[in-house]
Amino acid sequence: MQVIHKIEKMQRTSSEYFMNGKTIGFVPTMGYLHEGHLQLIKEARKQNDIVILSIFVNPLQFGAGEDLDTYPRDEERDMQLAEENGVDVVFLPSRDTMYPQPLSLSISVDKRADVLCGRSRPGHFEGVVTVLTKLFNICQPTKAYFGLKDAQQLAVVDALIQDFNFPIELVGVATIRENDGLAKSSRNVRLSQQERKEAPFIQKALKKGNGMVADGTKNPAQIVKETKKFLESQTHGRIDYVELLSYPELEPVKEIDRQVILAAAVNYQQARLIDNVIFDETGTISQG
Amino acid sequence: MQVIHKIEKMQRTSSEYFMNGKTIGFVPTMGYLHEGHLQLIKEARKQNDIVILSIFVNPLQFGAGEDLDTYPRDEERDMQLAEENGVDVVFLPSRDTMYPQPLSLSISVDKRADVLCGRSRPGHFEGVVTVLTKLFNICQPTKAYFGLKDAQQLAVVDALIQDFNFPIELVGVATIRENDGLAKSSRNVRLSQQERKEAPFIQKALKKGNGMVADGTKNPAQIVKETKKFLESQTHGRIDYVELLSYPELEPVKEIDRQVILAAAVNYQQARLIDNVIFDETGTISQG
Structure with missing residues (x-):
């Protein structure tokens, strides 16, 4: 080399x-x-x-x-x-x-x-x-x-x-994950023990939002609201955003009728973590 | 081809x-x-x-x-x-x-x-x-x-x-010129007969400014002023600028003590012409 x-x-x-x-x-x-x-x-x-x-x-x-x-x-x-x-x-x-x-x-x-x-x-x-x-x-x-x-x-x-x-x-x-679903990142080493336990809920929350689409919900605002609510209940990290946009154009959608990304960022004490799931209007996942 | x-x-x-x-x-x-x-x-x-x-x-x-x-x-x-x-x-x-x-x-x-x-x-x-x-x-x-x-x-x-x-x-x-010194340009075809006669004075004016440096003048403002004055006396075109700057940095200089560019732009009825001369503190020309 x-x-x-x-x-x-x-x-x-x-x-x-x-x-x-x-x-x-x-x-x-x-x-x-x-x-x-x-x-x-x-x-x-x-x-x-x-x-x-x-x-x-x-x-x-x-x-x-x-x-x-x-x-x-x-x-x-x-x-x-x-x-x-x-x-x-x-x-x-x-x-x-x-x-x-x-x-x-x-x-x-x-x-x-x-x-x-x-x-x-x-x-x-x-x-x-x-x-x-x-x-x-x-x-x-x-x-x-x-x-x-x-x-x-x-x-x-x-x-x-x-x-x-x-x-x-x-x-x-595609994103590589720990066994508990946390996306790998250089910044994970800076999580406290408690934060490390909570961080996998970022992915779990996104999957929950994705599940709503698979179950028939097409309203982006409703999905973002529920995803955020669940995430807030599971971690002390400060949620920077939970957002749903068309992908790869990254524009707001009124209804989920094409490929979209549901993404989140959470600020912990020493690390800011991001994750996302990309899926189509039926909820079928292509990334995440 | x-x-x-x-x-x-x-x-x-x-x-x-x-x-x-x-x-x-x-x-x-x-x-x-x-x-x-x-x-x-x-x-x-x-x-x-x-x-x-x-x-x-x-x-x-x-x-x-x-x-x-x-x-x-x-x-x-x-x-x-x-x-x-x-x-x-x-x-x-x-x-x-x-x-x-x-x-x-x-x-x-x-x-x-x-x-x-x-x-x-x-x-x-x-x-x-x-x-x-x-x-x-x-x-x-x-x-x-x-x-x-x-x-x-x-x-x-x-x-x-x-x-x-x-x-x-x-x-x-290096710039290619007509026999009378006018720099070649696609836009020269749009000059009126009278404008075509006047346009070579853009180069003549710049050479005059350059000559002042060869003769010992080191003050940029004075050179720009004289160059502009001469050019105004020789053409009806509207002078957009006559400017003297360091080259290639294109920054103002207080005194001519390095390589500089003396450049001009003139607006004629249907064509905007530019020209320049690049020379050092002794007035020795490297382009123009």
């Missing part, structure tokens, strides 16, 4: 793979790898000749008061996990390498952004699409892999690739 | 060139080719295995009341000139191909944009960098060619490539 720190070296390396007819699967991460990331790597490994993993804690996608400085890091363990899971190249740039000077340009996300997590994290998706634009141009992948846990991110990256014609295929990978 | 209309076909074609080890020189244009464009093509032809010319009148870079609908077109002649000058591929997309639906994302140009032409054309450079982001991802060139006549555009494209890490080398090509 090769570790590359410099942009020009990474570009040259990717170009050489490409010239040799190799397909490149790309998994962008902020490190502190967990099984969710490994699932992305495994998918990339199955579908491509070469797997590139990037590890970069992108300051641009953290807001004021968010957890940039305390975001967990364990480079040694990440490297070991990358190697064990068949990664060919780790791209590990410094902050100065990625942002040597203030940018002259900036990207706005005008659709799909001001709902769900975007509403409470102004500028977050701008930071995400900016660093991905850079990483796509540096790593030049054939396919890029993102988890469906952050379904809004996937919808925004889909818009990025479509709008700017990146020659990249976007692959969404 | 191959003419390609579809994005996927163009991406596949460029990828194949790349896999065969060919370098690609890219000349993006809005068509109605003149000798300035041909100079870009000739440079690209000299320095690369393959030359791609794009012709697309990009609505995004025209403001309200600008000349989008009357921008001159002559596809047949463009194709002939492209072929004669050794272009390998013309990328000629329709507006619906480039913008099949409203964009979800937008790019702002936060530096180098609100001076010179950018000041009187709000949104212009946003349109330019957006279409270039798309065209770069579609044509995937090794080098991209732009004229130094639009020196601000070159400075903005430089920022685009640096900020977003496009694996592309930017090449600035």
Whole structure:
């Protein structure tokens, strides 16, 4: 496994793979790898000749008061996990390498952004699409892999690739869960013992909302209300949102007559957790 | 010479060139080719295995009341000139191909944009960098060619490539002129006979300003004032600006102690003309 720190070296390396007819699967991460990331790597490994993993804690996608400085890091363990899971190249740039000077340009996300997590994290998706634009141009992948846990991110990256014609295929990978249903996240390690017991109810609440649709309820407001009520009864975490929108357009619906996402975010003392379920008008689940 | 209309076909074609080890020189244009464009093509032809010319009148870079609908077109002649000058591929997309639906994302140009032409054309450079982001991802060139006549555009494209890490080398090509010094432009055909006589004084005025620096004047305000005064005395066109800035940063300078650009824009009845001269603190010209 090769570790590359410099942009020009990474570009040259990717170009050489490409010239040799190799397909490149790309998994962008902020490190502190967990099984969710490994699932992305495994998918990339199955579908491509070469797997590139990037590890970069992108300051641009953290807001004021968010957890940039305390975001967990364990480079040694990440490297070991990358190697064990068949990664060919780790791209590990410094902050100065990625942002040597203030940018002259900036990207706005005008659709799909001001709902769900975007509403409470102004500028977050701008930071995400900016660093991905850079990483796509540096790593030049054939396919890029993102988890469906952050379904809004996937919808925004889909818009990025479509709008700017990146020659990249976007692959969404299903959420990986603990045995009790809690979605895997780097931030789970920061839950207290009590919070860890309550957190699986995020998924249970979403499944309950989904069950209402399977049972014939088509009114989004009613489903959101019941889901929220159940979740509030089961956890002390502060509910940031429970929201139901069309997917992947992320627009409000008056009636559930197409594919939708039911998503929630809960703030615990040291961690903000998100989860979602995506299903059609009959309640049949495609993700979650 | 191959003419390609579809994005996927163009991406596949460029990828194949790349896999065969060919370098690609890219000349993006809005068509109605003149000798300035041909100079870009000739440079690209000299320095690369393959030359791609794009012709697309990009609505995004025209403001309200600008000349989008009357921008001159002559596809047949463009194709002939492209072929004669050794272009390998013309990328000629329709507006619906480039913008099949409203964009979800937008790019702002936060530096180098609100001076010179950018000041009187709000949104212009946003349109330019957006279409270039798309065209770069579609044509995937090794080098991209732009004229130094639009020196601000070159400075903005430089920022685009640096900020977003496009694996592309930017090449600035010197301004091509008529015998009387008028910079070549698609818009020159729209000058009245009288305007055509006056227009070469744009360059003469800029050279006069440059001459003042060679003669020891270091005060930007004084040079701008004299340049403007001379230009006003020689043409009925409405002067949009005469401006002196550092180059390529495009920031105001208190004293001429580094490389600068002296640039002017003049509005005639049916055409807006721009020109510039770039020189150092001794007055030695590098462009113009």
